[in-house]
Amino acid sequence: MKDIYIDDLMGFDEGKGFDSFFLVLAKQQRTTKQNKPYLSLTLGDKKGQIEGRVWETGDPRIAKDFERGDMVKVRGSVSRYDDRAQVKVDQLRKALDGEADKMDMLPATTRDVGELWKELENTVAGLTNPDLKELLTALLGDAAISQAYREAPAARQLHHAWLGGLLEHVVSLLGLADRVVAHYPMLDRDLLVTGVILHDIGKIRELEWETAFDYTVEGVLLGHIQIGADLVEKTIASLPGFPDRLRTLVLHMILSHHGKLEFGSPKLPMIPEALVLNFLDDLDAKMQAMASEFERSAREGRAADELTGKVWALDQRQLLNTKAWLGKNE
Known part of the structure; x- marks a missing residue:
């Protein structure tokens, strides 16, 4: 039975001990600056993620008992590094069958998936x-x-x-797309909406999520852009009379949506709708990353008007919640 979650650990005082079950999201053997070995872990559950360390003084058998994607029972304490909560692992073992529930381990959208899907269906029906x-x-x-x-x-x-993150992301983009279309009448709304719905469809085969979030072999070798383009092209081939020019535009939306060659797109956006899709996709991803970081910062005990720690996903920059910061001085 799991009764301590990641967000609980974020509020623990340094040195406080605990026992709980977690999912191993990453596992890597590393060495300190003093050339001493340690095991670096990323542990997760449905409430978040936290870094864990098994130092050289720990039981050397620990590293052999589990792999990434396993559910494990951890006994340890909370420490802090670079102003972030971290787990010092004293004991760790693989969970026994039936001892931990995977539904406690994987984070899920807080939105109603049925309602999100209905929004998507209504948008398609309105084309x-x-x-x-x-x-x-x-x-x-x-x-x-x-x-x-x-x-x-x-x-x-x-x-x-x-x-549910893919669906949530797409529905968010649909709302943004309508606002941009209202401002720029040159845009073809139906093409932009189609690009929004299909741009990441390859992720349904690029990623796996049965016990942990990871890449499939197909995902590693091909990537979601290629997978998505192939899936869409095969579907178009099954639709008699689908216009060739429209096929080209739809595929271009998928192939160019990362915006730059160095970001994985084989083509740069060359039509207005593709350019808008790239910017909206990047905007929604970064805004969600900021929101998640503010939530993480609060769980770690920072006040809402304080700078966050450095955020790896946003080029190691610190973030500031402007509404909270301005509100404190009003």
Whole structure:
């Protein structure tokens, strides 16, 4: 039975001990500056993630007893490094069958997935381009695809990294897209909406989320951009009379959505809708990363108007919650 979660640990005083179950998200053997070995871990549950360390004084058998993706029982205490909570692991073993529940381990969206899916369906139903509507209906009407689309995280770690994260991210982008279309009448709304819904569809096969968030072999070798483009192209091929020019535009939306070659896109955005998709995708990902960091900072005991620690996902910059900071001085 799990009764201590990551967010509980964030509020613990330094040195306070605990026993609880966690999911091993990362495991790596490292050495200190003094060339002493230690085991670096990332532990997680549905409430968050925390770094863990098994120092050279720990039991050397620990590292052999488990692998990434295993549920483990940890006995340790809370320490702090670089102003962040961290777990000093004293004892660790793989959880026995039935001892821990995986539903306690994987973070999930706090939004209602059924309502999010309904928003997506309503958007598709409102399209005026019959070919794009037919394409989206064919893809989202596939039982396996729709189930995976509802469940998948949007990423392994960086943003919307929770069950339902992909769907939550896409619905957020749909709202942003409508606001931009209202401002720029040159945009083809139906094409932009289609790009929003399909740009990350390859993640349903790039990622796995049964016991932990990780990349599939297909995901490592091909990546979600290629996987998504292939999936969409095969679906288009099954739709008689789908216009060739529209096919080219839809595929371009998927292939260019990372915006730069060095970010993984094989093509730069060359049409207005693709450019907008790239910027909105990046905006939503970064804003969610900021929101998550403010929540993490609060769990670690910082006041809302304090700077956060350095954020790896945002180029090691510190963040400031402006509303909280201004509000304290009013």
